[in-house]
Amino acid sequence: xxxxxxxxxxxxxxxxxxxxxxxxxxxxxxxxxxxxxxxxxxxxxxxxxxxxxxxxxxxxxxxxxxxxxxxxxxxxxxxxxxxxxxxxxxxxxxxxxxxxxxxxxxxxxxxxxxxxxxxxxxxxxxxxxxxxxxxxxxxxxxxxxxxxxxxxxxxxxxxxxxxxxxxxxxxxxxxxxxxxxxxxxxxxxxxxxxxxxxxxxxxxxxxxxxxxxxx
Amino acid sequence: xxxxxxxxxxxxxxxxxxxxxxxxxxxxxxxxxxxxxxxxxxxxxxxxxxxxxxxxxxxxxxxxxxxxxxxxxxxxxxxxxxxxxxxxxxxxxxxxxxxxxxxxxxxxxxxxxxxxxxxxxxxxxxxxx
Numbered sequence: 001x002x003x004x005x006x007x008x009x010x011x012x013x014x015x016x017x018x019x020x021x022x023x024x025x026x027x028x029x030x031x032x033x034x035x036x037x038x039x040x041x042x043x044x045x046x047x048x049x050x051x052x053x054x055x056x057x058x059x060x061x062x063x064x065x066x067x068x069x070x071x072x073x074x075x076x077x078x079x080x081x082x083x084x085x086x087x088x089x090x091x092x093x094x095x096x097x098x099x100x101x102x103x104x105x106x107x108x109x110x111x112x113x114x115x116x117x118x119x120x121x122x123x124x125x126x127x128x129x130x131x132x133x134x135x136x137x138x139x140x141x142x143x144x145x146x147x148x149x150x151x152x153x154x155x156x157x158x159x160x161x162x163x164x165x166x167x168x169x170x171x172x173x174x175x176x177x178x179x180x181x182x183x184x185x186x187x188x189x190x191x192x193x194x195x196x197x198x199x200x201x202x203x204x205x206x207x208x209x210x211x212x213x214x215x
Numbered sequence: 216x217x218x219x220x221x222x223x224x225x226x227x228x229x230x231x232x233x234x235x236x237x238x239x240x241x242x243x244x245x246x247x248x249x250x251x252x253x254x255x256x257x258x259x260x261x262x263x264x265x266x267x268x269x270x271x272x273x274x275x276x277x278x279x280x281x282x283x284x285x286x287x288x289x290x291x292x293x294x295x296x297x298x299x300x301x302x303x304x305x306x307x308x309x310x311x312x313x314x315x316x317x318x319x320x321x322x323x324x325x326x327x328x329x330x331x332x333x334x335x336x337x338x339x340x341x342x343x344x
Binding site: 020177 | 298302
């Protein structure tokens with residue numbers, strides 16, 4: 001099974017990022033910012049779009065207009081309202097709750113219906129102070145409980161800002177297990193399943209989930 | 216007759232084999248301090264004492280920057296998390312990568328593709344001779 005890190009926020013020296021990701025054991029990365037492509041050595045890269053709107057209506061508009069241009073569309077969940085709006089939007093692939101914002105069971109159920117993955121970002125813990133880390137991890141545990149209860153799709157991501165923010169798959173799996181998920185679930189969350197559907201969308205033959213034009 | 220604990224009463228250990236990727240080489244003492252500090256911060260004093268986390272000095276490879284850490288089987292994930300939470304030691308930016316987790320040193324060396332202790336000892340003896 002191929003292992004993908006769905007959220008790398010690094011925007012400089014992507015060649016080095018791909019090289020180190022390959023060394024660490026990743027097959028692919030989804031990069032937000034910078035020019036992505038398959039490097040000479042290392043992991044494959046797919047370009048994604050990170051939406052950081054404060055207004056949920058604008059976020060939906062942007063998702064609709066940009067859906068067919070990017071491999072992954074992620075929304076930064078800066079508030080509980082934004083989290084809710086992202087869970088209700090079917091074009092969103094990944095929701096990254098930020099700053100200790102909450103995902104309750106209702107949101108998680110909506111996310112499952114709309115196939116929105118709830119992201120758990122290791123980088124948030126890595127770049128926080130000790131005091132912040134406790135509060136952040138506590139909220140992550142609550143979010144993970146809701147996700148698990150409603151069987152919503154999720155993703156364990158590094159959220160790396162540079163090549164030194166990357167972590168190996170085994171470490172992110174440990175992070176997932178500490179959050180309370182089972183190993184098969186975590187492996188499934190790191191597989192490239194989310195990209196398969198989007199690649200079909202980008203091919204031009206895709207009409208809607210389950211409906212494609214055969215030539 | 217000397218009373219001994221039966222082997223079944225021995226505390227089980229797991230060995231975490233890790234590699235440190237860094238822009239500049241980091242000495243063992245600095246690395247050990249950073250790892251133990253991170254384990255203590257993540258697990259707390261109680262968790263740290265229950266995990267029985269210990270760095271194995273003899274198995275540190277300064278050239279490859281690879282090391283071994285022993286802990287209880289239950290605390291392996293927390294130890295991995297603690298390693299992952301280290302991003303800087305002094306001025307050096309680092310990434311810790313866990314290579315393998317094994318139950319014995321012998322199997323760990325085999326799994327990680329290292330030379331066995333016996334062959335390393337034989338080679339050392341050959342050099343001396």
